[in-house]
Amino acid sequence: MSCENNSITETQKVSGSVPSVVPDQDHATVEFAAANDRDHKYLTQAVEEAYIGVECGDGRPFGAVIVHKNEILVSCHNMVLKYKDPTAHAEIIAIREACKKLNEIKLSECELYASCEPCPMCFGAIHLSRLKRLVYGAKAEAAVAIGFNSIIADGVRGIGCYHKSNLEIKKLDVSIAEQVFQNTKGKFSI
């Protein structure tokens, strides 16, 4: 992605009107560009986890990273096949590991980066764990296209949890997140 080095004056002028999903490059701020770089970095890590999980036979192509105070706290992938556990989604594994590491049941100082839009179970867990922010890459449709259950799309876009949560949700437009599914297709069982 490109980073515009706009002046601080311009930054102040447009603050408050910065779009939450895709930056308009004409109005991109220094802060916004930096935040977007940061989001891309952590989301790329989540996508790498998705590949690792498939390569080592642990699970399906989904990865999740939890960031705490600007540092990666845990980096996990889907473990459904290894654990023989249909609930061992990357986000669930990451939330459990993060809670253990912090010795907390609330992750209110943490952000979760998911390679794909979280399913309803994971979105519920994200809500219950009080994560402050969710950034995801691929839309559910990219997973559904290779055979995953279309219920995935009901997580973030389902109405109940979404409206009850104070979570900031951001969809990053990164093609690498969508490509995971086509690139790993046939290398795991659904």
Ligand SMILES: [Zn+2]
């Ligand atoms: Zn899930």
